Amino acid sequence: MEKTLVIVKPDAVCRGYSGKILGVLEENGLKLRALKMLQLDKQQAQEFYKVHKERYFYDSLTSYMSSGPVVAALLEGDEAINRVRRLLGATDPKEAKPDTIRARFGQNREQNAIHGSDSPESAAIEIPFLFNELEITDHQKAT
Numbered sequence: 157m158e159k160t161l162v163i164v165k166p167d168a169v170c171r172g173y174s175g176k177i178l179g180v181l182e183e184n185g186l187k188l189r190a191l192k193m194l195q196l197d198k199q200q201a202q203e204f205y206k207v208h209k210e211r212y213f214y215d216s217l218t219s220y221m222s223s224g225p226v227v228a229a230l231l232e233g234d235e236a237i238n239r240v241r242r243l244l245g246a247t248d249p250k251e252a253k254p255d256t257i258r259a260r261f262g263q264n265r266e267q268n269a270i271h272g273s274d275s276p277e278s279a280a281i282e283i284p285f286l287f288n289e290l291e292i293t294d295h296q297k298a299t
């Protein structure tokens with residue numbers, strides 16, 4: 157089992173798509189292990205996206221990511237990282253395959269509805285950035 161982090165971005169939260177987007181992930185077999193709504197400040201957004209600090213879109217991206225609430229979720233499943241990335245679709249919603257989350261809910265290359273960890277190394281950094289141990293559940297017990 158693999159863990160991955162997703163963040164429903166401010167554009168999608170603001171337009172009321174958080175539940176739908178998490179629903180798509182759950183319907184595709186990913187299990188929710190942790191969930192919260194929060195608003196990043198600019199510095200936290202800069203830290204989260206620091207791998208992009210040399211890119212021309214870094215300042216705009218980090219302003220956007222700190223512009224409103226986001227919904228962060230830790231999801232678990234077999235090959236969760238790649239499966240989630242496939243469900244998200246390409247970075248630009250216009251280039252994303254039909255039915256992917258970004259094609260359905262994204263607006264443009266920056267405001268593309270959702271972030272998903274791109275590798276085990278990224279997930280290992282991103283998960284503890286947003287969740288502490290107490291917030292992460294171990295098991296999903298049937299009741």
Ligand code: IDP
Nearest residue numbers: 208213217246247265266267268270271272274
């Ligand atoms: P990814 O989220 O599909 O992995 P990355 O290239 O890692 O895409 O970029 C991180 C985020 O930065 C994207 O999800 C998007 O919000 C934003 N971004 C990427 N490329 C551009 C661009 O060319 N213009 C504006 N924003 C961009």
Ligand code: MG
Nearest residue numbers: 247272273274
């Ligand atoms: Mg990326």
